Amino acid sequence: xxxxxxxxxxxxxxxxxxxxxxxxxxxxxxxxxxxxxxxxxxxxxxxxxxxxxxxxxxxxxxxxxxxxxxxxxxxxxxxxxxxxxxxxxxxxxxxxxxxxxxxxxxxxxxxxxxxxxxxxxxxxxxxxxxxxxxxxxxxxxxxxxxxxxxxxxxxxxxxxxxxxxxxxxxxxxxxxxxxxxxxxxxxxxxxxxxxxxxxxxxxxxxxxxxxxxxxxxxxxxxxxxxxxxxxxxxxxxxxxxxxxxxxxxxxxxxxxxxxxxxxxxxxxxxxxxxxxxxxxxxxxxxxxxxxxxxxxxxxxxxxxxxxxxxxxxxxxxxxxxxxxxxxxxxxxxxxxxxxxxxxxxxxxxxxxxxxxxxxxxxxxxxxxxxxxxxxxxxxxxxxxxxxxxxxxxxxxxxxxxxxxxxxxxxxxxxxxxxxxxxxxxxxxxxxxxxxxxxxxxxxxxxxxxxxxxxxxxxxxxxxxxxxxxxxxxxxxxxxxxxxxxxxxxxxx
Numbered sequence: 001x002x003x004x005x006x007x008x009x010x011x012x013x014x015x016x017x018x019x020x021x022x023x024x025x026x027x028x029x030x031x032x033x034x035x036x037x038x039x040x041x042x043x044x045x046x047x048x049x050x051x052x053x054x055x056x057x058x059x060x061x062x063x064x065x066x067x068x069x070x071x072x073x074x075x076x077x078x079x080x081x082x083x084x085x086x087x088x089x090x091x092x093x094x095x096x097x098x099x100x101x102x103x104x105x106x107x108x109x110x111x112x113x114x115x116x117x118x119x120x121x122x123x124x125x126x127x128x129x130x131x132x133x134x135x136x137x138x139x140x141x142x143x144x145x146x147x148x149x150x151x152x153x154x155x156x157x158x159x160x161x162x163x164x165x166x167x168x169x170x171x172x173x174x175x176x177x178x179x180x181x182x183x184x185x186x187x188x189x190x191x192x193x194x195x196x197x198x199x200x201x202x203x204x205x206x207x208x209x210x211x212x213x214x215x216x217x218x219x220x221x222x223x224x225x226x227x228x229x230x231x232x233x234x235x236x237x238x239x240x241x242x243x244x245x246x247x248x249x250x251x252x253x254x255x256x257x258x259x260x261x262x263x264x265x266x267x268x269x270x271x272x273x274x275x276x277x278x279x280x281x282x283x284x285x286x287x288x289x290x291x292x293x294x295x296x297x298x299x300x301x302x303x304x305x306x307x308x309x310x311x312x313x314x315x316x317x318x319x320x321x322x323x324x325x326x327x328x329x330x331x332x333x334x335x336x337x338x339x340x341x342x343x344x345x346x347x348x349x350x351x352x353x354x355x356x357x358x359x360x361x362x363x364x365x366x367x368x369x370x371x372x373x374x375x376x377x378x379x380x381x382x383x384x385x386x387x388x389x390x391x392x393x394x395x396x397x398x399x400x401x402x403x404x405x406x407x408x409x410x411x412x413x414x415x416x417x418x419x420x421x422x423x424x425x426x427x428x429x430x431x432x433x434x435x436x437x438x439x440x441x442x443x444x445x446x447x448x449x450x451x452x453x454x455x456x457x458x459x460x461x462x463x464x465x466x467x468x469x470x471x472x473x474x475x476x477x478x479x480x481x482x483x484x485x486x487x488x489x490x491x492x
């Protein structure tokens with residue numbers, strides 16, 4: 001039958017495209033197809049490392065997992081990592097290509113079409129089915145010229161489209177019908193069907209609207225997908241989940257993490273958020289870190305110096321230093337590890353605007369940003385517990401200092417990270433450690449005796465992917481969706 005492809009586009013950002021693709025990938029795999037995810041262009045500071053030292057969007061790594069695959073750079077050939085409100089680092093085929101202002105990228109993105117089609121071609125030569133995820137919305141007609149993420153890709157590669165609308169936002173009928181109204185007729189012809197996502201309540205109440213949308217668009221309705229609880233158990237691509245700490249009497253370990261302006265790879269928190277022994281809180285800007293927190297975690301950031309200034313502007317530096325002075329624990333991961341040191345220096349603007357500034361001074365280390373970026377999967381040993389660990393690094397800095405003599409990890413190529421003399425301040429460049437069940441359990445036990453856990457995070461992710469697939473099979477016409485997939489029709 002040959003390779004086939006189909007694309008999910010959305011009426012807007014955050015309508016659930018990433019998880020729809022993940023669930024549909026799992027369904028295709030369960031049906032015996034070899035299937036791969038593909039997102040031509042992604043914008044996210046949540047990245048995953050590939051085995052060959054590249055990086056892709058974290059959502060595509062989850063979709064790959066749904067397919068039973070390891071992350072590959074071809075799954076996401078263009079990744080934009082925002083460094084400020086107007087500039088992003090451009091990653092092409094897993095490697096940094098340039099740092100561009102938004103207007104400059106828009107002027108140059110059409111030149112990346114060949115890289116996108118190259119990756120897509122390799123995937124369609126290897127897999128029975130490629131499920132493509134769009135970005136944003138095709139209704140953003142101001143971005144249509146030079147587009148490589150939505151209809152520009154679909155038409156160039158000849159890939160049919162299913163349009164997803166988010167009813168939870170309201171106005172979904174207008175969003176779907178309006179999309180056909182504003183896009184070019186040739187673009188609208190690429191759309192074969194639509195589906196409704198995130199429905200709450202009695203779906204029979206929306207059945208007449210499905211017929212109305214079909215009549216006004218000429219597209220087939222594939223179903224009304226409810227708000228699936230499994231989605232909440234899977235890593236979110238860009239939305240930090242806010243929460244509120246419970247009363248102190250619950251006996252849980254209380255962990256707080258400031259929401260930095262360029263926070264990156266905050267999915268490191270997901271295994272902790274799912275722990276029965278942990279009460280986890282992301283602290284939004286403008287709010288103080290609760291004083292009765294047991295551990296403060298500083299997660300990664302795409303621009304360490306800028307977020308160090310942002311952290312101080314919120315007054316979080318005072319909260320963190322007071323927490324440490326009273327015996328509290330602090331863990332820094334990647335950019336957060338850099339902030340824990342004495343000095344941050346970026347002479348060439350490798351990680352944002354060039355400059356230097358003091359860090360929090362909780363670790364005797366200094367960090368210098370470098371143009372060369374370290375991106376790699378790693379395995380090693382936790383220095384404190386002796387447990388085997390695995391994770392990945394994505395960073396541009398080199399951190400050295402006396403506290404590095406007490407490493408957080410021992411990797412095959414040497415010690416990694418740093419720990420304060422009293423063991424309460426820890427820093428590491430390695431992401432993904434908390435997904436390791438034995439490490440997470442031992443780390444929690446180190447925070448408080450008796451807090452070890454038997455939770456199995458990897459198994460919970462697999463179960464959530466299966467439950468997501470089950471929900472889609474129950475509420476959308478999956479057979480028709482798969483039948484809509486077509487062999488790529490290259491149009492150049």
